Amino acid sequence: MHWLRGIRIKNIMIIILGTLIFGFGIIHFNLQNGLAHGGFTGITLLLYYLFTIEPSITNLVLNIPLFLIGYRLLGRKVFIYSLIGTISLSVSLSIFETYPVANIPLQDDMILVSLFAGVFSGVGLGLVFRTGGTTGGADILARLSNKYFGTTLGQFMFTFDAIVITTSLIRLSLTQAMYTLITVFVASRVIDFMIEGASAAKSAMIVTNHSDELSSEIRRRMSRGSTVLTGKGSYTHDEREILYCVVNRNELIHLKTVIQDVDPYAFFSVNDVKEVSGEGFTFDRNRDPFHT
Template identity: 25%
Template sequence: MIKRFDNINFKKSIKEIIFINVGMALVVCGMYFFLMPNNLATGGANGLAIVINRFIPSFPVGVIMLMINGILFIIAFLAIGKAFGAKTIYASLGVSFMIFILEKVIPITKPLTGEIFLELIFGILISGVGMAIVFNQNASTGGTDILAKILNKFFHIDLGKGVLICDLCITIMAIVAFGLKLSMYAMLGVIINGFLIDALLEKINMYKEVTIISQEYEKIRKYIITELERGSTIYSAKGGFSNNTKNVIVVVIKKRDFPRLNKYVYSIDNDAFITVSNVHEIFGEGFRKISC
């Protein structure tokens, strides 16, 4: 049992690292190829680094990001915990290092297309998806993401909204560095990014709550445990029309598992009655830990 538990934790850790790396790569691509060449300071350590780089061009953006994140790492460890802090250090250092390498290997001196609005949208969409993936692994890419996580933990503000609040402060600072026009574009990007992250996280964390009424409830219960590796709740209910007592199974599963369960249930009981609801917040054993 202990060996199986360790194996599950190892697989979970590998999965987390893979997803964090994918998220990091997307964040870097969005920032470096689309936002940075247009001086779009759309918040975060990167946005603040772009503003500082404007006044101190001898300091590369990647180096400035490392300095900013170094201060915020301490805050992450103290306010949120070691697990979040460690993964955030890994992600933020990775993002800063990738940008630093790209600045040396593929220096970009001008925007790719010259269409600032087009590049803003592409940059925000790509980096926003990456940030949502990293957030979903209980990590962040550093910068104001850490502050957003703190707001989420202590004030229960949605992560996207927290990012929006923090990043708006940086876009206001960008007015001094780049003027009103670029800052307004950046502010638009910050707003889109905030809502995009919340929408993506909601979609990623959506589960299906399935209620099944069937005479073959015992077979279905075993299928859920052995094939879907999930628990379930079974209770007795009386039909309002038939007045007969029947067993009801309630299970919460991932979206991708529902078609399999649905197919199996109807393969053994054509008369089964199934209702399905979308669930966005689940806490407890087998899901996210309950946090205060």
């Protein structure tokens, strides 16, 4: 079918898993301990506290207008994944509302509640976002903001969530709102972590007068390649060769040792690399049938 072209079963399963994790956290940490949340989920919780309307129902009702916007601006795939995510989240909330897996009343340790609520929300939403989907509501708005304004999903979610939490003060105490703010902050960081990954590697920019010898030693002693860039000193105007090298985090000390042994006067800087792929990281050249 044309509508389902490019839709992967694996992504659907990840979305379902993500919404189950998210739904578990909302019911077992937020709802059971009187916390709100950000985004449309926060609105559904506020409506529950005020009028006892089940979040699983309001989640669907509030998202209907946004699906039209999401389809027109984000395209067919995101629309389908978002539809699946929203329905799956409502089902997950309904399941955990009716059949809670555990009773976790931790009102005596609200910091722990806030942290766990944030982690479950961040991991769940992060899994959904990684597939290209959303759970509707603020998630769709976050993707639109990322597409047109370049904000990260976590940044937008935190800002939107702060607005919702401020509004929730009509029902929550100031203390509850502050704990909720901790929750959404943790969730926003976990979302970015899930999407961008951990600091997978380190990159080094090395300015040296012994580039040939240093690159040879890096290759011999670490089995790592490097790229030679050409630069010019701003003070001396001398031409310099700069080595760019990417290594795993646990190889950084080894790299520093190699640099120190070859050129103790070399200038180098080290930066985090959020994602890295290619030879030496995501495949082994010795196992590559196309490598000659």
